[in-house]
Structure formats: structure tokens, C-alpha cells
Amino acid sequence: MKAIVYHKYGGTEQLKMAEVPIPVPNSDEVRIKIKAASVNSWDWDQLMGKPFVIRLIGGLFRPSKSVLGFDVAGVVDAVGEEVEDLEVGDEVFGDISEYGWGAFGEYLCVSPKPLARKSSKLTFKEAAALPHAGVLALQGLRQGRGLKAGDHLLINGAGGGVGTLGLQLAKEMGAKVTVVDRADKLAMLKDLGADEALDYQTTDYTRTGAYDFIIDNVARRSIADYRRALSADGVFVMIGGDMRLVLALAVRGMRKAKPGSRRLKILAHKPMAADLEYLQELVVVGKLKPVIDQEFSLAEVPKALDKMGKGEVRGKLIINPEK
Secondary structure (H helix, E strand, O other), X not given: OEEEEOOOOOOHHHOEEEEOOOOOOOOXXXXXXXXXXXXXXXXXXXHHOOOOHHHHHHOOXXXXXXXXXXEEEEEEEEEOOOOOOOOOOOEXXXXXXXXXXXXXXXXXXXXXXXXXXXXXXOOHHHHHHOHHHHHHHHHHHOOOOOOOOOOEEEEEOOOEHHHHHHHHHHHHOOOEEEEEEOHHHHHHHHHOOOOEEEEOOOOOHHHOOOEEEEEEOOEOOOHHHHHHHEEEEEEEEEOOXXXXXXXXXXXXXXXXXXXXXXXXXXXXXXXXXHHHHHHHHHHHOOOOOOOEEEEEEHHHHHHHHHHHHOOOOOEEEEEEOOO
């Protein structure tokens, strides 16, 4: 089978198309013929080996995984003897990051635990766009006291997968939503339902008001800045950004928060099939729509990751091994 492999940290020049053996599932695994995968910022971080914590998780001197990609949609084509819930021919999708990567290829073997059955009403591309970004958005909005109808939510870095899905989820929940991103992405976000749109290059959102809920996908400011931007019982959720802020929030999180006080949290999301099923149902009934920026062939994975690294993505990038 064909796969995009790499063996050294660095830029996309490290990625090569290779012929590798078709994997054989263990007794507790299924094999998926991949129909679509999607690109995430974590793929870019793992390719680059930055920030350094990536190397602590995925290989200190060289990557422990040779094939990137963990958002996958496809068809089960082999089943281990211990697997009971899935059969050959089932269409599935999921975030397999906790069970091994390898979505930038034609086949992969994985535990069935992170997988959900795909509805026939979803395309494989739509299904591949949902798992990581959708669950991050959904679980982020549940943090602390949870987003409530009437809350004023701000999403920073709103133009990517998490932001475009989180915006739609929040509007469905009855929130007012302000989005922050590059100027060239703001019209798209307004079309998705944003009430207000701010260009991060000209506006410091931490000085624009008191928000009831903040989702920050690229957090790099101080704790004091985020506290200033929150209402009295507001919730700040960091999904991505500077590792120094992660450490500061982790230390702060050890203190017990007073009821009704501002809460600043780091999202440690958990891939869950139940959350995927919920998101899928919203798509089926027309209340949620994955934003797909561009589709690439397997050979074009380096081009897709370059686009991710430059911050030019609107919604999700899809890899189609059959293109």
C-alpha cells in the first residue's frame, strides 16, 4: 500500500511517498480502508517536533510514528477475532490519536474503541472533518459551568476546524458569538453566523469587553489579560497555544476556584464515540456543517501540511487516498 512516511523531524521535505506492507489487525483491532483523512495542527507539530513537549510524547530524537494523521473515515475490511461490535463493510470514522496514528495512507489497523459508525447521510469527507476538531469544540464548550443560552462567547483563532464547528455549536445553543482571526477569514465566519468579527492584527480582544466564555485556539497572552477579558463568572478555555501559558494555567488550576469566580482551564479532550455520534446527528439534521477548505491527494500531503503550517486554513483540509 502507499503511505506518506517520515523518519526525521523537520519541514515537509521530510515527507516521502512509500510502498509499505498492508497492516494485519491484531485480535482486538479492525483494519480500515481509508476513504478520507483530515489534517490537524497536531500533525504539523509532530512533523516539526516543536514545541519540545512533542518530542517527549512522540520520540525524543526521532519520531516514534512514521505515518502522520489521526482523523480518519473509511470502510472496515478486516476484523480481529475478539472484535464484536464491527463487521467487514461497516463505514466508520474517528479520532484515533490515543490508539496510534497512520491516517495518511491507504489502510490502517486500530482498536474499534474510538470509532463511530458513519451515517450514509454523511460523505466520507464530512465524516473525516468532524472527529478531532468537533470533539475539541464540543468538550471545550462544556468546560467549567458550560456555555449557556444568552452567553457572549468569544472564539480566538476561529477560522480553523475547531472554530468553525464551535461557532455553529454555540449558535445552536443560543449564544452570542464574537470571532477573532485574520481579516481574510472574517467574511466566511460571518456567513457561518458570527455576530461580531475582529481582526487579530488590529484588535486586542482582551480589551474589547467582558465575555462570558472564551475559547482560545492560539492562546499566547498572560493570565491577567484573560482574566480582564472575562465577566465575573466567565470561563476561559485554552485549546492550543504557548506551552508557557499551559504551565501557568496548570499551576493556577491546582487552587480551588470559588463558586461564581472566573475560571481559566486547559482542555484535555478525550476522543469519544458518543460525542462523534452526537455531532454526526447535528450534521444529518442540518444544524452543523463541516467547513472543508480543500481536498488533496495522498501525494499532496506535504502541500496540505505547508498550508496548515502557514495558518492559511479555513475549516478543514481533507486527504483523499483515492484521488
